[in-house]
Amino acid sequence: MSYWKEFIKGVWEHNPQLVVGLGFCPTLAITTSLSNALWMTLSTAFVLVCSNVLISLIRGIAHSHLRIPLYITIIATFVTIVDLSLNAYQPAVYRSLGIFIPLIVVNCITLGRAEEFAQKNSVIRSLLDGAGMGLGFGLTLIVLSFFREVLGANQLFGYTLIRGMEPAAVMILAPGAFFTLGLMLWAMNTINSRRRSK
Amino acid sequence: MEIRIFFTILLSTILINNYVLSRNLGICPFLGVSKRLDSALGMGLAVIFVMTLTSFITHPLYKYVLVEYNITYLITIVFILVIAALVQLVEMVIRKISPVLYQALGIFLPLITANCAVLGVALLNISSGFPDPNVDLGLLKSVVQGFGSGVGFTLALLIMAGIRERLELADVPENLKGVPITFLTAGLLALAFYGFSGMRI
Numbered sequence: 001m002s003y004w005k006e007f008i009k010g011v012w013e014h015n016p017q018l019v020v021g022l023g024f025c026p027t028l029a030i031t032t033s034l035s036n037a038l039w040m041t042l043s044t045a046f047v048l049v050c051s052n053v054l055i056s057l058i059r060g061i062a063h064s065h066l067r068i069p070l071y072i073t074i075i076a077t078f079v080t081i082v083d084l085s086l087n088a089y090q091p092a093v094y095r096s097l098g099i100f101i102p103l104i105v106v107n108c109i110t111l112g113r114a115e116e117f118a119q120k121n122s123v124i125r126s127l128l129d130g131a132g133m134g135l136g137f138g139l140t141l142i143v144l145s146f147f148r149e150v151l152g153a154n155q156l157f158g159y160t161l162i163r164g165m166e167p168a169a170v171m172i173l174a175p176g177a178f179f180t181l182g183l184m185l186w187a188m189n190t191i192n193s194r195r196r197s198k
Numbered sequence: 199m200e201i202r203i204f205f206t207i208l209l210s211t212i213l214i215n216n217y218v219l220s221r222n223l224g225i226c227p228f229l230g231v232s233k234r235l236d237s238a239l240g241m242g243l244a245v246i247f248v249m250t251l252t253s254f255i256t257h258p259l260y261k262y263v264l265v266e267y268n269i270t271y272l273i274t275i276v277f278i279l280v281i282a283a284l285v286q287l288v289e290m291v292i293r294k295i296s297p298v299l300y301q302a303l304g305i306f307l308p309l310i311t312a313n314c315a316v317l318g319v320a321l322l323n324i325s326s327g328f329p330d331p332n333v334d335l336g337l338l339k340s341v342v343q344g345f346g347s348g349v350g351f352t353l354a355l356l357i358m359a360g361i362r363e364r365l366e367l368a369d370v371p372e373n374l375k376g377v378p379i380t381f382l383t384a385g386l387l388a389l390a391f392y393g394f395s396g397m398r399i
Contacts, residue, residue: 021377024229025314029222069282076275084271099321102274106314108226174220175388182381189373 006125010132017140017181018188022108026100027137028177031145034157039093040100041141043086045134047078047104048113052130055118062119071114072105079104109137140184147180148172204342211346214395217315218354219388224315228355229380231306238359242352244303246345248288248310249319252281253344256320257337277320282311319347357387 016022026044030036051074055062062070083101086094094101104110113133118126146156152171154161170176217223224245231241256277264270289307293300310316323340335343361383370379 021229022226024225025223028225069279072278072282073275076278080271080274083274099318099325102321103223103314103317105274105278106312106317108312111312170389173388173392174222175385175392177222178381178385178388182378182385185378185381186374189378193373 003124003128007128007132010129010134010136011139012136014133015136015140015188016109016133017137018185020112022112023137024181025103026107027141027144028174028181030097030100031141031148031177031180032172033096033149033153033155034142034145035093036096037138037141037145039086039090040097041134041138043082043097043101044104044107044109044137045131046082047075048110048134048137049127049130050078051075051110052113052118052126053123055114056121056123056126059119067119068111068115071111075110075114076105109133144177144180144184148176152176203339207339207342208346208349209397211343212350212353213391214397216350216354216391217318217347218351219384219391220395221318223318224313224351227309227313228351228358228384229377230309232355232358232362232380235356235359235363237306238355239352240302241306241309242348242355244306244310245313245315245351246348247303248281248285248307249316249344249348249351250341251284251288251344252316252320253323253340254337255284256280257323257335257340260324273321273324277317281316281320285311315347315351319344354387354391358384361387 010016012019014020017024017027026040030040051071054074055071058070079102082104083094086097086101113130117129121129148171149155150161151168152173153169154165154167168176171180211217215221218225218228227241227245232238259276259280260270260273264273264276285307289300292303292307323335323343358380362380365379365383374382
């Protein structure tokens, strides 16, 4: 497979949430605003790329029966780096993302890519795979949070859109997250089945 | 007074701040194991057990080791490794002591390590005191919060499994089958649970 295909497959064909079905917790919980989604994307993509590269580098020397604790430790190290940097440089973002930054450790995508891809493939491919998966994960977050922020808060990046309009507050709450993601998955399935039938 | 606080914590974690439906934690097992009622019950019991035990161990560990030696930045690494080790240990102990229970819970135990609700409750025990966020929760209240969170998770899982068993018979559009319809159902459930937030306790 070409390098470009390795990168781009995470965006649509193997989109982490919409096709593979991993990493739903942060997708639902932090998509209340676009800025939250962007920071979450950056954090997760950073962890994905770094852990993929490191795990790919040590793939020859890692014992197979000890690999899961090893991978978890590697991922947790990068998550700690993100956690401390956000706390130091973006305290407002850090507060609003809350425990979902440390919870990147148990985001199934990172361990899933380590297990499924990085331990079998070369460093460059693993890097591209991590970046593509991070991008696909982020795009889902961004689309979801766009709809939720516009409908649920009548805002975009914190600026009011239509003056005097009462927003549908349910979209910003937990039920709105379930509804929006359910509808997105439905749309994705419909598009894919149309493509297949052609 | 004390009894009342425990009751408040339980009510809050089970109904008002339900882990799945209001905090959006533990979605993967919520989707994966909610197809049949009996497996949902098994998973739920295992989660209650592990969450209670995790709260019991991580709270003193944080207070007497991490804070004492000023290494609180290691919290993520330490907690996830403790949970992983704990799950392994519980699995081995149950296999030795009660093969029947192992048959019922065994296959769900390894899945719990990757359940973000368990790490979530360990972190929330430390970051969000109850009722005042800045006050240390204390060991007993942490354990109660862990237990209540597990019960709340189980409640959501059981309701969902009951609905999905009936949904099998319904005429759902082809593209909506499986995960999408489950999310829409969960949205309605979350809406219903949102009514509890009006409760004054």
